[in-house]
Amino acid sequence: MSHAALALKFGEAIGPLVAGSKDPHFTVRADAWLGVCEHLKGTLGFDFLQDLTATDHPKEGKLKLVAHFYGYGHRTMLAAKVELPRIGATVASLANVWRAAEWMEREAFDMFGIVFEGHPDLRRVLLPDDWVGHPLRKDYVEAGGYREISNERDNPLDQYLELDRKVRAVMDSAVKAAE
Amino acid sequence: MSGNKGYAHDPGQGAAMVTLDSKMIDQLVNWSRASSLHYLLFGLACCGIELMQTGGPRSDLDRFGSVFRATPRQSDLMIVAGTLTYKMALRCQLLYQQMADPKWVISMGSCANCGGLFQLAYSVAKGVDKMIPVDVYVPGCPPRPEALTEGFLRIQELVKRDTLKARRASK
Numbered sequence: 001m002s003h004a005a006l007a008l009k010f011g012e013a014i015g016p017l018v019a020g021s022k023d024p025h026f027t028v029r030a031d032a033w034l035g036v037c038e039h040l041k042g043t044l045g046f047d048f049l050q051d052l053t054a055t056d057h058p059k060e061g062k063l064k065l066v067a068h069f070y071g072y073g074h075r076t077m078l079a080a081k082v083e084l085p086r087i088g089a090t091v092a093s094l095a096n097v098w099r100a101a102e103w104m105e106r107e108a109f110d111m112f113g114i115v116f117e118g119h120p121d122l123r124r125v126l127l128p129d130d131w132v133g134h135p136l137r138k139d140y141v142e143a144g145g146y147r148e149i150s151n152e153r154d155n156p157l158d159q160y161l162e163l164d165r166k167v168r169a170v171m172d173s174a175v176k177a178a179e
Numbered sequence: 180m181s182g183n184k185g186y187a188h189d190p191g192q193g194a195a196m197v198t199l200d201s202k203m204i205d206q207l208v209n210w211s212r213a214s215s216l217h218y219l220l221f222g223l224a225c226c227g228i229e230l231m232q233t234g235g236p237r238s239d240l241d242r243f244g245s246v247f248r249a250t251p252r253q254s255d256l257m258i259v260a261g262t263l264t265y266k267m268a269l270r271c272q273l274l275y276q277q278m279a280d281p282k283w284v285i286s287m288g289s290c291a292n293c294g295g296l297f298q299l300a301y302s303v304a305k306g307v308d309k310m311i312p313v314d315v316y317v318p319g320c321p322p323r324p325e326a327l328t329e330g331f332l333r334i335q336e337l338v339k340r341d342t343l344k345a346r347r348a349s350k
Binding site: 126127128135140142145146147149150151152153156 | 265266268269293294298301302304305306309310
């Protein structure tokens, strides 16, 4: 119902509804994202932004922003996706529509490197500010520690093996001496 | 010299005479230090729950004279209880620097010892001994209060073995 209303208003910017999956969802063109969301909250009564996150699809060269909306008035849930290019992913911020979007967008920026235009305070939220790279991208390579802290550690079992070798050598020599 | 050898103030002698040797000073200082090891309230993850339980009435760390302090300035002992991310590692370093000397560190649980279950994660530090010196490692995931109490008693032993001479030499 909500999807039909949106498709009527925004036309080609709204993709077809995928009803077969667990969460009925549709895609939204990136340039229409803010307008669609304002309409969802203002006219269609989706007053709760449940979740906002992203998925990485390197083979398609795309990042998909996923948002879940819920309306307390009509008790319906709706999910929308925005497809973004992996390089230079930029989309409008929803922080002025739902305040809850502020930290979720910061997390999406932190983990996927999606830039939200119009966000009041776009910084990393979980990782340190000087962290390099976006870890939830599939092609992320670990930097090898952080600042001067190394991420390597010896296997403690190696020490036991060394000890074992020494004890065996002593025992072997004792056996030979006895012979 | 009177028969009151070892006391700084001898009422019979008039002038105060110091006849304490360094070993006795060590014993006195170490006894008072070991009996009042205040630990920093520094629970990072699930080990923090066991740390609270150790301080609680059943295990009762207070019977050894150890109570938690919510500031590093008043703490003698840091119990690193839980998974240490790189972001937290910097804070951990800072807290350790803010503690007054002499100070001791217990690394509690697998995560603080070596990264534990999360050691392959990109954001988790591979052991707290990469940042600060550790005196006692307590294994377990998480260790039971009995195990942490045992670790604490080891720290007390360590404190009692300390001498003024060794401490001066290390500086």
